[in-house]
Amino acid sequence: MSLSYWMTEPPVSFPGSPPSEVDVAVLGGGIAGITTAHLLKQAGLTVALVEAGELAAGVSGHTTAKITAQHGAIYHRLRSSYSPAVAAAYAGSQRLAIEWIFSERERLGVECxxxxxxxxxxxxxxxxxxxxxxxxxxxxxxxxxxxxxxxxxxxxxxxxxxxxxxxxxFHPRKWLLGLASEIPGDGSHVVTGSRARALAEGTPHVVTTETGEIRADHVVVTTHHPVFDRGLFFPRxxxxxxxxxxxxxxxxxxxxxxxxxxxxxxxxxxxxxxxxxxxxxxxxxxxxxxxxxxxxxxxxxxxxxxxxxxxxxxxxxxxxxxxxxTPDSLPYIGRFHPATRSVWVATGFAHWGMSNGTLAGLLLRDLITGVHNPLAELYDPLRLTLKQSLPELVKTNAHVASRLVGDRLAAVVHGKVDGLAPGTSIVTTEGARPVAAYRTEGGELHKLSARCTHLGCLVAFNDGDRTWDCPCHGSRFGIDGSVVQGPAVRPLRRLE
Incomplete structure (x- = not known):
């Protein structure tokens, strides 16, 4: 099994039921979610930060932890594909995120x-x-x-x-756990070990979690790949x-x-x-x-x-x-879908989450509190940039289509679950049913439906982390079928 150095930091849990009512419910306890919740509380709002597992244990706990505005050769690309003004705005936003980390670290005294x-x-x-x-x-x-x-x-x-x-x-978990410790109190809460299962939009919105319901005027989705995907992010x-x-x-x-x-x-x-x-x-x-x-x-x-x-x-x-x-290399930070003014999203950081996740918190704070922010248009999830993104968009969805069809054909010609050697896995079919099976080194057989519970692509075994990963949209499941990472919110079905 793999071990992240950042994850050797002792976990900090916030068990219990979520509050029944807050101003803002933030779903996802990585850098974007923790930073957003921290900033919103500082702005005087009551917040509920809800995380399915441990804080900063997903993508934010498995990073190289560079905080930089240099995201590959991006500035020449932005300058030529968009304009010098777009390149300058992107650079300025990353610089803003970096400097906020330094100023907030100085204010809070977090050793990271x-x-x-x-x-x-x-x-x-x-x-x-x-x-x-x-x-x-x-x-x-x-x-x-x-x-x-x-x-x-x-x-x-x-x-x-x-x-x-x-x-x-920096040390990302020390930083994020330090920020998270500032959230509870004065009507704000952090809840870990409770997965968000459903979202009913209304006035107020109702988030259903595994341990209770939360009513909130605003909902922020920062769950890596957005759960409750009403903004059609999965093809983008x-x-x-x-x-x-x-x-x-x-x-x-x-x-x-x-x-x-x-x-x-x-x-x-x-x-x-x-x-x-x-x-x-x-x-x-x-x-x-x-x-x-x-x-x-x-x-x-x-x-x-x-x-x-x-x-x-x-x-x-x-x-x-x-x-x-994302197809155009810019994160999605803003409204979740065209019909909402109070459900928000942050995703698509392309391995630069330490600066982009921090930026997401700064921008979402302004959007929710009604402060004008000139960066809102640049990172708007509803933006349409066909010239810059169409080739990547076509490639991404061709990849998904090929996996939806090709993986099923491949599973038909794979072998049988019977006789699977210890420490090995297989994706195959039994009749018309796709099966994902793994036998542990101790001989225990775990047999699951191979259909991802998000949109039905067949999962593939990750022999580095010993997880079942969806190649279409990135959901990940444990060998027992439990959800490790969304957008899926339901486990793989166990088979006899």
Whole structure:
């Protein structure tokens, strides 16, 4: 099983029933949900933050935890596809999120290893050198402290890099648990271990959870992939995942700064560890869910890359980072669907949730409290950007269609559940019924319906986390069928 270094922080639970009535119900206890709930309480509203599992234990607990405005080579793309003004607005919004974290950390005194770092977007491939020069120019024109450099602190040669100064890194769970501790009291509540099952929109709205109902004037959905998808987000979001391996190293022996390879997608940074050591964090092997090599094989490849470049041994930690991308590369933050003025959503952070999730809280606070925010139009979930997003939109939905049909055909020709070896899995059919089966190392057989309870795609086994993952929209289930991550809210049906 994988283990995220951030998840070694002891959990903080808020058991019990949700309040019967609040101003705002926030569903989802990751960085977007916790930040939004914290800011709304600071604005004088009563809030109920509801999380199905532990706080900051999903996507926010499985990140590389960079806080940066450098999201790949995005500024040249925004400048050419939209306008210089859009690129500048995006840069300004990310800078706003970073600076709020520093100011709020200073105000609250949360110990979370927050530090300033330069961030580098680099390439080893000489053919990408000119692209990096163009990206540096676009980032600088957007108002960021960006410059093209020919050398970095990495122990291997690069063709060039874009250095972005004044970025940051931290321990995400320490930060988020610190924010969450400020929410309870004065009519506000945090409830963990209670999944939201239904939403009845009205005046007020009624959220039905596993432990009770909440009436609220506003509802904010920050559950990674939105539950109760009335805004048709499922055809506009594509689930992707990166892998992370981390090794304990001598303090100061790793590279200074934070790095992302524009050509290979590898991510590198260090963070303080116990006993005066550092932790080298290496990410990579990004891929859509259940495409290409198995997760276990990808972990081995990433560990081998880290070993060859940095001389580390087997990783001390390894984990998987799940996220969702939008067709036009911009998050969705705003109204949940066209007919509402009081149900809100934040999603589609594309692995940059530390800044985008914080930004979501800042923007949603203003939208809910009626404060004009010029960023609302840029991140509006109802925006229509066909020129920029149509190719990705077509690709995403072609992928879903191929999985809906192809996975069923593949399941027909797969083997039998009988005789399944310990530690192995299978997706097959019994009659007309698709079956997902896994036999534990101890020999116990778990047999489930293979149909995702969201929209019916067939799940695939993730041998890195030992979960059943939906390749269409990113729902994840335990080997017993329980929901690990939405948009599904119902478990896989157990079969005899």
């Amino acid at each position: 290893a927050l530090s300033r770092q330069d961030n580098f977007l680099y390439a080893e491939d000489e053919s990408r050198a000119r692209e990096l020069v163009a990206e540096a120019e676009a980032a600088a024109a957007a108002g960021l402290d960006a410059a093209h450099v020919s050398e970095t602190d990495l122990p291997y040669r690069v063709a060039g890099a874009v250095r972005l100064s004044g970025q940051a890194q 979001l594509r689930p992707v995942r990166d892998l992370v391996v981390a090794s304990v190293i001598e303090a100061g022996s790793g590279p200074a700064g934070m790095y992302l390879a524009d050509d290979t997608g590898h991510s590198v940074r260090t963070t303080p560890h116990e006993d005066g050591k550092d932790l080298l964090i290496v990410g990579g092997e990004g891929h859509p869910v259940d495409e290409g090599a198995t997760v276990a094989h990808r972990f081995r490849r990433l560990a081998a890359w880290a070993r060859s470049r940095f001389g580390v041994g087997d990783p001390d930690y390894h984990w998987m980072a799940h996220d969702l991308t």
